[in-house]
Amino acid sequence: DAKTTQPPSMDCAEGRAANLPCNHSTISGNEYVYWYRQIHSQGPQYIIHGLKNNETNEMASLIITEDRKSSTLILPHATLRDTAVYYCIVRVLRAGSYQLTFGKGTKLSVIP
């Protein structure tokens, strides 16, 4: 299974862009990169996903390098409510089902 590596923690000033990196050097050509976040004691919230092209939605942008070995999640204007643990996941097909393997993620602290 493709594994991901994320920094354990990051700080970001309120109103600034938060750039969260993720390495997934063993990713296969047909495996998607997914990002979720989890605010303390709540269920994970889906943010965005992509295969090879950069993606943008109302929450964030996802930049995937050309060799697909790493990606960056960008929150363009971080707010205090964006403080959470962010998980970068490579979705793998296993036993006929796509499965998500969550690591420990990056704890993002948005500072006033």
Next chain:
Amino acid sequence: DGGITQSPKYLFRKEGQNVTLSCEQNLNHDAMYWYRQDPGQGLRLIYYSQIVNDFQKGDIAEGYSVSREKKESFPLTVTSAQKNPTAFYLCASSIGLETQYFGPGTRLLVL
């Protein structure tokens, strides 16, 4: 409102007792999943179901059981065989094999 509901929010289990956690969705999703999360850790897959009356074991199925009699419901039973049940339990659902959406979770504590 469409969504995934889990109940109860908190659940207490006595030694040797089986407890059942509820997960209901009205999103018309085919697939449903159960995960376990321990403090400071990521989520681990317990069981998943892609269709009614069918389910498969995930990475840590021992001590747990599930049923999928209705499309909307995927209850998880934590049996007395699960020796370390204290954890945060999360249910998710998806359309086929697409993006999974999570419920609010149930925190299980052992008395």
